[in-house]
Amino acid sequence: MRRLLNKLGTFAMGVETKAQEFHLPLAQITQSRFDCSVRYLTYSGGHALLGLEYDNTAPFLDAVSCQLNLPSVIPSDVQSPWCLTFLSPAATLSQLQRLLNFCAEQHWHIDVIDTLAHRHECTVIRFQFSAELEFSPARFACLQLAEVIGADLVLQEGTSQRVPAxxxxxxxxxxxxxxxxxxxxxxxxxxxxxxxxxxxxxxxxxxxxxxxxxxxxxxxxxxxxxxxxxxxxxxxxxxxxxxxxxxxxxxxxxxxxxxxxxxxxxxxxxxxxxxxxxxxxxxxxxxxxxxxxxxxxxxxxxxxxxxxxxxxxxxxxxxxxxxxxxxxxxxxxxxxxxxxxxxxxxxxxxxxxxxxxxxxxxxxxxxxxxxxxxxxxxxxxxxx
Missing domain, CATH: 3.40.50.1000 (HAD superfamily/HAD-like)
Structure with missing residues (x-):
């Protein structure tokens, strides 16, 4: 009900909340100057699908877009040596941009991205990546970034992404x-x-x-x-x-x-x-x-x-x-x-x-x- 009232309020002020899926290269995600809510992100084979909720101006005017298609399929099998899981109570495009820039600075090559949760109060996105890294300093760098962006970032070996015995x-x-x-x-x-x-x-x-x-x-x-x-x-x-x-x-x-x-x-x-x-x-x-x-x-x-x-x-x-x-x-x-x-x-x-x-x-x-x-x-x- 509260969400409905909020949406009605935005219409009353002349601001329409839109929900769109954008098809674009992963690198393009970091180039938008507009912030908004993130619902999901998937990536494989060089192609990203990014679900956003925004007011009035689209963050990506030059990208193909369509209605949201919330992912519910079984996540991809983990093949990469490392996984970084992003957990946010209110995921935003600016959080995602900071995270993608961080991965690029660390020279972590992103192979696959899955969205594991896409509720408004909980968005969970898993990044599979390849890199030669030392776990302790890499984990500490993730903790520092997590504090800055207001989310949890969990680093683990790819082989540990499975149900324990x-x-x-x-x-x-x-x-x-x-x-x-x-x-x-x-x-x-x-x-x-x-x-x-x-x-x-x-x-x-x-x-x-x-x-x-x-x-x-x-x-x-x-x-x-x-x-x-x-x-x-x-x-x-x-x-x-x-x-x-x-x-x-x-x-x-x-x-x-x-x-x-x-x-x-x-x-x-x-x-x-x-x-x-x-x-x-x-x-x-x-x-x-x-x-x-x-x-x-x-x-x-x-x-x-x-x-x-x-x-x-x-x-x-x-x-x-x-x-x-x-x-x-x-x-x-x-x-x-x-x-x-x-x-x-x-x-x-x-x-x-x-x-x-x-x-x-x-x-x-x-x-x-x-x-x-x-x-x-x-x-x-x-x-x-």
Whole structure:
């Protein structure tokens, strides 16, 4: 309704919004002086199809144009050595121009372009390209450009653009939109004190094991009954249910690897999320309340990596078919283990060090990095 009212408003002011597909060489896209909304871009064999929405003046007066023909076909097979995925909540021609100029400056030869999502609130365009590059500096350059243009840019090897066989997930602030230990502390009146320790640990400023012991000691006496009430109230991360549901339908095994607690991970597995395995910390109780002690071994960053590797080995899954998803500093070791290490809404240190990062979208945006488009994702969401 809002979109309709906006469109009516533009007519009232004498400005007509038009939607057109332009057929033109890829290099010509960078030459327009007019900005507008991008709906999609496809490119192969030297020929680009660019879908735009604009007011009055067409950005390309000398290009063949026709009505929008939104792409819904299966994306092209990935043949190139590298992929760069552009994810924008409001894609514009100026963003696209900056990205194309950036690729040219880096001497990245674009082979194929597919549009994986073309909703108004989410446009996802995947660039396959050939280049000899060093991953770390190239990834950092992409992060810098992403900040400038207000989008996510995800660099990955072309061979990683496929559905994984095993996916490992952090829980707190990754699958759920909360840090459980902080929520417990708020109830006991020491929320600020514990949250400060948690934040420092997630930023990598404190050793996770030491910070975990300190926080647990402060929670001594917390009742088990209240834990059950809190478990039902934990908010899921946007897109978590959809991502795990789709991965299960695709045959990918999933595992929680958490510095949080099995108590809550088991509840999520039982009631809300399609998870296959759980590794987390055990809570110790005495007379129905927390003792404040920890049960070894503590699941810290290195143990997460170890457990993910051991799980892959036991399942016979090679590391090139393993991905990991997390948000904090203690996730960095496992994020650097397999084919992809996706930091979701990460802290600054994690964004700098994780191989891949998604900051502007929900957890299920990871499906685009596995080579799926919106049509395929929607089909996975349908009942079998």
């Amino acid at each position: 095993l996916a490992g997930f952090d829980m707190d602030s990754t699958l759920i939109d909360a840090e459980v230990i902080d929520e417990l502390a708020k109830i006991t009146g020491i929320g600020d004190q514990v949250a400060a320790i948690t934040a420092a640990a997630m930023r990598g400023e404190l050793d996770f094991r030491d910070s975990f012991k300190k926080r647990m000691a402060l929670l001594k006496g917390f009742s088990e009954q209240r834990l059950a009430e809190i478990a039902k109230q934990l908010p899921l991360k946007d897109g978590a249910q959809n991502l795990l549901h789709c991965l299960r339908k695709l045959g990918c095994k999933t595992v929680i690897l958490s510095g949080g607690f099995t108590y809550f991970a088991n509840f999520l597995q039982r009631e809300r999320l399609a998870v296959d395995l759980i590794y987390a910390n055990e809570l110790e109780f005495a007379e129905g309340a927390l003792t404040g002690e920890v049960i070894e071994p503590i699941v810290d960053g290195m143990r997460k990596r170890l457990l993910l590797g051991e799980t892959a080995k036991e399942m016979g899954v090679p590391l090139e078919k393993v991905v990991a998803v997390g948000d904090g500093a203690n996730d960095i070791p496992m994020l650097n283990l397999g084919a992809l290490g996706i930091a979701i809404h990460p802290k600054p240190k994690v964004r700098r060090e994780a191989p891949q990062a998604i900051t502007l979208f929900g957890l299920d945006a990871a499906l685009y990095l596995f080579g799926l488009n919106d049509q395929q994702i929607a089909e996975l969401g349908q009942p079998s």
